Each structure stands twice: as structure tokens, then as C-alpha cells.
Amino acid sequence: MALVITGTGGIHIGTSSSPASVLNQDTPEKSVPLQFMMDGEVVAWRVNRDYAAIECYQERPLRQSGTFVLVKSVYKPDEQDESSWLTLYQLYMHIAPLSEFPKRPLYRVTQKGHGVRMRKHSRHDDSREIVPDVLANKHGHARMLMQGETLTVLQQKSFLLELRPEPFALVQRLQDGKPAGDLFWVSMRPEYLEPDGECYVCLPEWMHHALNHGVFDDVVVPSAPLKVTVKAGDPVGFLGAQDLADEDNYPQIITTDYKAHIELLSLDEHVPDVVANVKGIKTGKQFIKLKLKRPLYLRNGEDEESTFKQMSAITRADAGKIIPRDATYPFTDKNGVTYFQIRPHTWMHQDDVEQLSQHDLAELNFHCIEAEHTTDFTRTLDERWVIDALKSISSHFDSEKGPASAQAKMFYDSLIHNAENRRPPDPYPDKSLDELLFGALHTNQMNIPEYARRLIVKHDSDWHSTREDTRWSSVFTVRDESPVVKMANGGFLDVTRWMDKVPPFASQRSVWHFHPLEFPEILRSAEFPxxxxxxxxxxxxxxxxxxxxxxxxxxxxxxxxxxxxxxxxxxxxxxxxxxxxxxxxxxxxxxxxxxxxxxxxxxxxxxxxxxxxxxxxxxxxxxxxxxxxxxxxxxxxxxxxxxxxxxxxxxxxxxxxxxxxxxxxxxxxxxxxxxxxxxxxxxxxxxxxxxxxxxxxxxxxxxxxxxxxxxxxxxxxxxxxxxxxxxxxxxxxxx
Structure with a gap:
């Protein structure tokens, strides 16, 4: 039984794509955390002490993580014009709760431990018998411990020192309440190190702030004095566990998956204006877009003496293709005409392409759709915005672009016709059209994934929802669902709800949803050497x-x-x-x-x-x-x-x-x-x-x-x- 609750506009990160992002309890330092996509300020979080236990008549409760962090970022296409700015929110949901993070003992360096030498750590230490070499500073002298400093012990092991076994510890220094800096080995003799408590390891920086704040299992909106900022690439956390029960089997089997859910949201009313680039901003990365049925050119000669000869071929399947301007090796001839190389030995005249900046989002195939309010979260494929999305994808196909494009156009037009003439939904709808609609939005053919990723849809979010919400009545009231399904889905809603507690989301259920990877990528403003x-x-x-x-x-x-x-x-x-x-x-x-x-x-x-x-x-x-x-x-x-x-x-x-x-x-x-x-x-x-x-x-x-x-x-x-x-x-x- 998979949960029926699925948010649109987000992506799941799981073990198939990020297996190292599951926190390893034995060697946590080898795990790879998820990373923030954009710089910003943490404006809300919920840190659960442990997984929520959802009771639903199974052999054990189903685990679900409601731990999340919400980061506010401001995109500034024109630093001097605030009306051009766009406020975005990054949501990272279902990340690992506090219970997943292992604790390690702390030790304080004693007076006798002052001057004890630090030793090198490497990935081969597990098979090592002889004590590792001494660490040296830039002057070639041995690096040593200082009395009073606190060390986090990650691992204990015996090495041979002067042919006798000696206890050693793999440690990290404690800085600002958390392990930081290089890993190294030190002697674990009790006269050198004395116990001094314990601490979490691999805890992201923002979670340290949450830990110090001291509120758990509830949504926290930090006050202004507690300003927590993050940088793109900083650790978010690790994948959280989700238990699923297969109701069709007896005895029922519970499987565990590890995942996180990421969304990119905005409440700004002027999102369509930003996409349309009404400000006409032309800075940042530059692109060219090939026009349909335009001639191709062959370059003759080199350097400033080059000439271009028109060929008989014209753009068909290539029409609409978008290429970074720098990748086309622009060449301006002695008459001042610029040509762009679209592939080896093939060039196009400046009049036969659209020259775009990264801010010309509409011309770069980003498309805004405003959906009507949802009446049934289990039937979002019945909503009008799905038809608008199909029409947007269909608009990229044309019989003039060749047979493959013509066939795609016919397929999408037929699908749109069927969707527009669909019968009113009933409690037990025919799922065949659902499968077609879902497949049409998720196929990996003919650049359709990019077209789908560049859809920006404003629709209701289910992060507000409770089981009393009428938009879930088909699960909890109308539909003859089993108690297991109702309890599992109800528990999910209880665990993950957050929007009604976070201003300004509390007053607005309809939210702009962007693809959380595609949109930040196009916004990266800097051009780099x-x-x-x-x-x-x-x-x-x-x-x-x-x-x-x-x-x-x-x-x-x-x-x-x-x-x-x-x-x-x-x-x-x-x-x-x-x-x-x-x-x-x-x-x-x-x-x-x-x-x-x-x-x-x-x-x-x-x-x-x-x-x-x-x-x-x-x-x-x-x-x-x-x-x-x-x-x-x-x-x-x-x-x-x-x-x-x-x-x-x-x-x-x-x-x-x-x-x-x-x-x-x-x-x-x-x-x-x-x-x-x-x-x-x-x-x-x-x-x-x-x-x-x-x-x-x-x-x-x-x-x-x-x-x-x-x-x-x-x-x-x-x-x-x-x-x-x-x-x-x-x-x-x-x-």
C-alpha cells in the first residue's frame, strides 16, 4: 500500500540516486548529506526527536519523518530595482530526524595529555596494525594536543606502538559545540584523556541551531535575532526512513524506503511578469534559439577573412533548440554580421536565431499555469491545469519539424481532446487515462522532460491539510477505503503538515511550484571564466x-x-x-x-x-x-x-x-x-x-x-x- 498523498511540483531523492545519503550509524563521517541548492535564510523548521509512529493495524507502527527545513531566497535580476526581485522558498521534507544521528563520547585533554602527538588518518586504517605516522605542521614539527581542548571520539582501535598494543582513538576537535576540522588518531590512555559527555556527529549547521533552540516535534519560526543563513552546497541533512505496508499480501509485508522530498515555492504575485521579463533585463547568461525553416551556412576560410556560404538545408528538427551563446563560438565577419555555430561545420545567421538572456524565461520555454482550487487531492489529474500543461508541451511540436514532431503533435492533441471530454469523476474512476496523462508528462523522449521541468504551476498545496479537509473526503469519508489506508494517510497528514503555522503561507493555500533543480540552474547569474x-x-x-x-x-x-x-x-x-x-x-x-x-x-x-x-x-x-x-x-x-x-x-x-x-x-x-x-x-x-x-x-x-x-x-x-x-x-x- 503506497500512500496516495503526493505533492506536485517537487522531486523525491531516494536511495537509487543517492545511496550514500543514508546516514551510516557505524561510520557516519562517510555518509554524504543532501545539499542546499541556493543561498538563503532558514525561516522555519521542524526537528523530530524520532520518527512518527503511525498505527494502522500492522505488526508494528509505520515510521514517517516530518522533519523539514524551509529556506527563503531572494533572486535579484536587477540589484537596483526591488520590483524585479523574486522571493523563493526551498522546502526539504522527510529528512532524517535527530534519532538517526549517532552520538559519540567527548573527552577532554588532561594536563598529562598536553603535548601528546597527533597521528595521520587514512581510509586504510581499518586494516592497519602498526600505529600511523605522526602529523606534522607546515614547519615539519609534530602536531600536538593542548590541555583543556575537547575531542570527539569517533572510533577506538588498538595499534602496535614499539611492538606493544596501545589504545588509540580517531578523533575530531569540538568547535562551537560540534565536531569540526581534520580527523586524526591520538593515544587513548586514561591519563591523557578524561570523559566529558557526548555530542551528535554529522549534524548540519542549521540543525545545531535548532538543537540549541530546544523545541522539537513542532514547527519553529525563528525570531529575527536567531538568524540562520545557509549557502548553496551546505549540508541539509540525510534521507529519512518511510515504512510502507503492502495491504494486498498476507501476512502483510512492511518495506522501508529512504527518501527526502524537495520543493521550490513562491507566493509572489508577479511570477508571470518575471517569467515574461517585463523589465527587459538582458544581463547574465546568454542563449540563442533557432528559428524554424531558416537556412544553414558553411564557413570558408579562417580568422577575419572567413566567409559564409548558404547551404540548401534549413532548420526543421533543430528549430526551437536553445544553445548557450558561448557554446556557439560567435564570429562577426568584416561586414558586422554575426554567425553562430550550432554544430560542427554548420552555422546560422544572426537574423535566423533569437538572442536571449537568462531572464527571457518565457522564450526559454518556462510557462506559467494558474490552476483552479483543488476539490479532490486524489484526483489532481482531472484538473484543468493538466490540460494546460499538455497544451504547453504540444506547442513545441509541429509537422514542419519532421515526422517525429508531427506524430508527437497528433498524440498530444488526441490526449488533450480525451481529457477535455472526460466524464465527471466518480469514486472508482477508470485509471487508464490517468496512466496516459501521467506518462505524457513524464516521458523521456523528444526533449519533453525539459518542457515538463519548465512548467511553473500555481496550485493548492497539501501541506495545509488535515484528515478533516474536504479535499481528502474521498479517502476519509466517501470512498470505501480500508481502515489501514485511512489510518496510514491520516497519520501522514498529521506528521507532515506545516503551512498553516508558517507566515505568509498560513493565509495562502495556492502556491507557485517550480522544478527545484531546473529553475535555480537557469537563474545562476554569473558567467564564469x-x-x-x-x-x-x-x-x-x-x-x-x-x-x-x-x-x-x-x-x-x-x-x-x-x-x-x-x-x-x-x-x-x-x-x-x-x-x-x-x-x-x-x-x-x-x-x-x-x-x-x-x-x-x-x-x-x-x-x-x-x-x-x-x-x-x-x-x-x-x-x-x-x-x-x-x-x-x-x-x-x-x-x-x-x-x-x-x-x-x-x-x-x-x-x-x-x-x-x-x-x-x-x-x-x-x-x-x-x-x-x-x-x-x-x-x-x-x-x-x-x-x-x-x-x-x-x-x-x-x-x-x-x-x-x-x-x-x-x-x-x-x-x-x-x-x-x-x-x-x-x-x-x-x-
Whole structure:
């Protein structure tokens, strides 16, 4: 028996697509949380201590999670014009309750524990017998515990130390009441560590605020002083369990699924105006849309001497196709006419395409539908908005586009005709048309998934509902449902209801529903620098466009004055670090300048505790395997998809090849800020270098005295290979 209650406009995330998002009780740190899609402010939540237990005459109660978080985000297409802004709400429902999060013991470092050495953690520790190596700081000295600091013990294990078994613990430091930072091993001797309570692990930041707030199993609307903000990519939580009973079997079988439900909502009345771009905003990402029955062109020649010859072929099946403008390699000929490459060796004239911005949502196939109020939540396929949705999809097909498009047009027109002439609903409707309607909205053919994802529908939400709601009477009153079905569905409504307790939703049951992945993706306003990655020009979202500012003699002189060293010494370091490539990479005519980097896999291994060592090219306890300059961004992006902050910290950046892990001593608040600034300007790279050198007495003394060996051992590591000699040569050459 599956619950009949299904919200429209949302998506389910389950174990088939995100198996690692189920919280592992034994090794929770290996689980992967769901992530917020957009920046925003948490405006409501409900954190359940445990799953709700829905009694419905089964061998045991059915579990259901009503834990949710609601995040308010404001999309600002024009920062200066508030009337253009759109308020959106991200809903994450059915996420794991507090009971799913394991607790781990806390220990405080004693006086005798002060100075105990910290040891490396890796994914191979389960099979390890000998104690792991000691962790070293950037100066090569052992990292040690401090008296009074609190550690979270995640795992206990015995290792051989000097041939004798010794108890060790895998720990994380406690910061602001929660485990944070690197994992490492320490001796578990009782004279070093004393018990100090327990704490939850893997709890998302917003849930820590909820925990401190102290209200559970009820909807919370935090007051203004308790402002909880989130960033896109921050953890939401983990998949919650849902028990389902198969009523058709005896004895009845209860199965458990893990899932979360995500919706993107808005109450703004001007959603249709935003979609129609009545403000005429043309900034942001640009696209072209191919017109029907327009000629195609062949390009002859290269560079500014290129000419374009019209071919006999015209657009048919391609008509309506939308392509990012940058992907078409726009070329303007000597007559000022721009052509766009829609596929290899095939171009189109500027008059034969629509040129659109990301704000031209209607032309990008987003379509608004306002539904009438629902009378029966179990029969939403009978509602008029479904016909409007089918008509919207049908409008993309035309016999002029070819046989396949003509057949699709006939199919949808026939389906629309049948839906419009459908008999009034009865308690036991024929489900065959339902199946056709559902299939027509969910088929994966002919770009229909995108058309369906770009429907924006305003309709009643069932998050207001109770079992007394007349819109559920077909389940609880009229229809001859079994007691099991009634109790299961009634329990579901009781557990998940929230809207009537959250202003401004409490007064408005009809809500705009957007596809929660499609719509945010089109709204991402920034255009990012592009560089070749695995043969394709790829936008790099975490860097800024290079503004062209270069370091001049005055900059070098001021930096040398601040450091108390020679200009030639700074230039020697720069030339040694960036070699022939300079401060920025540029590989092709069509790519952008991106900061010169070197990705260092052993750092990524360190910052992720070996979690991704199966990808040996980007995570490895052994340094090396750097590869060519041309593959550095491919490595970085691969790592960035796994752990954003760790990836950025694992690359050295710019003219002076400073690791982003040194962001603080380089003068920045975060690795992201460091990377953003160094990508923007060569001058910023020099400023970061000066700050970094000033923060280290050995480096400062070495560059002043031109002690290149000491400098290289500190700057490049104790195992530096000839960097000191290169610096000395480059210094002498610049005199």
C-alpha cells in the first residue's frame, strides 16, 4: 500500500540516486548529506526527536519523518530595482530526524595529555596494525594536543606502538559545540584523556541551531535575532526512513524506503511578469534559439577573412533548440554580421536565431499555469491545469519539424481532446487515462522532460491539510477505503503538515511550484571564466575573470619595502614558481585567462582524510603524479565535485604558487575568498605573497638574507628538489 498523498511540483531523492545519503550509524563521517541548492535564510523548521509512529493495524507502527527545513531566497535580476526581485522558498521534507544521528563520547585533554602527538588518518586504517605516522605542521614539527581542548571520539582501535598494543582513538576537535576540522588518531590512555559527555556527529549547521533552540516535534519560526543563513552546497541533512505496508499480501509485508522530498515555492504575485521579463533585463547568461525553416551556412576560410556560404538545408528538427551563446563560438565577419555555430561545420545567421538572456524565461520555454482550487487531492489529474500543461508541451511540436514532431503533435492533441471530454469523476474512476496523462508528462523522449521541468504551476498545496479537509473526503469519508489506508494517510497528514503555522503561507493555500533543480540552474547569474577540461570549454564557478591588472615596477618596489628585501629576490621567487607559464593559463583562442595552478593530490588526501583515495590521481597519501599543465583544472574540478573547500586548499595558485590552505596568513577569511581574489588580479597575487611571507619569520628572514636553501625548505617543503638553486640562478639573472 503506497500512500496516495503526493505533492506536485517537487522531486523525491531516494536511495537509487543517492545511496550514500543514508546516514551510516557505524561510520557516519562517510555518509554524504543532501545539499542546499541556493543561498538563503532558514525561516522555519521542524526537528523530530524520532520518527512518527503511525498505527494502522500492522505488526508494528509505520515510521514517517516530518522533519523539514524551509529556506527563503531572494533572486535579484536587477540589484537596483526591488520590483524585479523574486522571493523563493526551498522546502526539504522527510529528512532524517535527530534519532538517526549517532552520538559519540567527548573527552577532554588532561594536563598529562598536553603535548601528546597527533597521528595521520587514512581510509586504510581499518586494516592497519602498526600505529600511523605522526602529523606534522607546515614547519615539519609534530602536531600536538593542548590541555583543556575537547575531542570527539569517533572510533577506538588498538595499534602496535614499539611492538606493544596501545589504545588509540580517531578523533575530531569540538568547535562551537560540534565536531569540526581534520580527523586524526591520538593515544587513548586514561591519563591523557578524561570523559566529558557526548555530542551528535554529522549534524548540519542549521540543525545545531535548532538543537540549541530546544523545541522539537513542532514547527519553529525563528525570531529575527536567531538568524540562520545557509549557502548553496551546505549540508541539509540525510534521507529519512518511510515504512510502507503492502495491504494486498498476507501476512502483510512492511518495506522501508529512504527518501527526502524537495520543493521550490513562491507566493509572489508577479511570477508571470518575471517569467515574461517585463523589465527587459538582458544581463547574465546568454542563449540563442533557432528559428524554424531558416537556412544553414558553411564557413570558408579562417580568422577575419572567413566567409559564409548558404547551404540548401534549413532548420526543421533543430528549430526551437536553445544553445548557450558561448557554446556557439560567435564570429562577426568584416561586414558586422554575426554567425553562430550550432554544430560542427554548420552555422546560422544572426537574423535566423533569437538572442536571449537568462531572464527571457518565457522564450526559454518556462510557462506559467494558474490552476483552479483543488476539490479532490486524489484526483489532481482531472484538473484543468493538466490540460494546460499538455497544451504547453504540444506547442513545441509541429509537422514542419519532421515526422517525429508531427506524430508527437497528433498524440498530444488526441490526449488533450480525451481529457477535455472526460466524464465527471466518480469514486472508482477508470485509471487508464490517468496512466496516459501521467506518462505524457513524464516521458523521456523528444526533449519533453525539459518542457515538463519548465512548467511553473500555481496550485493548492497539501501541506495545509488535515484528515478533516474536504479535499481528502474521498479517502476519509466517501470512498470505501480500508481502515489501514485511512489510518496510514491520516497519520501522514498529521506528521507532515506545516503551512498553516508558517507566515505568509498560513493565509495562502495556492502556491507557485517550480522544478527545484531546473529553475535555480537557469537563474545562476554569473558567467564564469572558461578553460579546457577534458577537451571541452568548461566554466569555472569558483574563480573571477582576470581584470588584466599586472604587477608593475612600483608594485614590486612597494612589496620589497614592506618585506625589507630586494625587488630581485621577490622576482626570483615568482620566476621559479610559475616558470614559463606566467600567472595565468590560456590554452586556446576561445578560452579565458585562468590563474596558474598546480593540484597536489597528497593535500586533498590530507584534507579529506583519505575518503576519496579510490581516485588516485586526485587523492593519494604520496605526493607526485602532477601531470601536465593542461590537466590541472581537470583534476581540480574532479576534486571540487567531491569536496569544494578541500579541493581549493589542495591547489597552489598564481604567480607565487601559494597553497589556498594558507588563506589566513595570506590575508583572506576563507579559501574561497583567497581563490576569488587571486584569480581576479596579478596585483592581488603579490599582496597575498607579501602577507604570507610577513606571517612567517623563517621566510621573512630568508628572503631578506637571500638564504635560498632555508627559504625553499620552508616555502616548498623539506623535500624541495633544487628550488633553492633555481631561485639563486633567477636572482642572479635579474641583477
Amino acid at each position: 572558461k578553460t579546457p577540461v577534458n577537451g571541452e570549454l568548461t566554466p569555472i564557478e569558483f574563480i573571477h575573470f582576470y581584470n588584466g591588472d599586472k604587477i608593475d615596477d612600483t608594485d614590486y618596489e612597494e612589496a620589497a619595502k614592506e618585506l625589507g628585501c630586494e625587488v630581485a629576490a621577490i622576482k626570483a621567487v615568482a620566476k621559479t614558481e610559475n616558470g614559463p607559464y606566467g600567472s595565468y593559463f590560456k590554452f586556446e583562442d576561445n578560452d579565458d585567462y585562468v590563474p596558474a595552478i598546480l593540484f597536489e593530490r597528497h593535500h586533498f588526501h590530507k584534507y579529506t582524510n583519505g575518503k576519496y583515495d579510490q581516485f588516485e590521481d586526485i587523492s593519494n597519501p604520496v605526493a607526485g603524479g602532477y601531470g601536465a599543465t593542461s590537466i590541472q583544472y581537470a583534476k581540480l574540478i574532479k576534486a571540487y565535485a567531491l569536496d569544494k573547500k578541500a579541493a581549493l586548499k589542495s591547489a597552489s595558485w598564481g604567480k607565487f604558487q601559494i597553497l589556498a590552505s594558507n588563506y589566513a596568513t595570506s590575508g583572506y577569511a576563507s579559501p574561497e575568498d583567497f581563490v576569488f581574489a587571486l584569480s581576479k588580479s596579478e596585483k592581488n597575487q603579490l599582496k597575498a605573497f607579501v602577507s604570507f611571507i610577513k606571517a612567517d619569520r623563517v621566510l621573512l628572514r630568508s628572503i631578506r638574507t637571500k638564504d635560498w636553501l632555508s627559504f625553499a625548505q620552508r616555502y616548498n617543503g623539506p623535500r624541495q628538489k633544487g628550488y633553492d638553486l633555481k631561485m639563486e640562478r633567477n636572482y642572479n639573472a635579474s641583477l
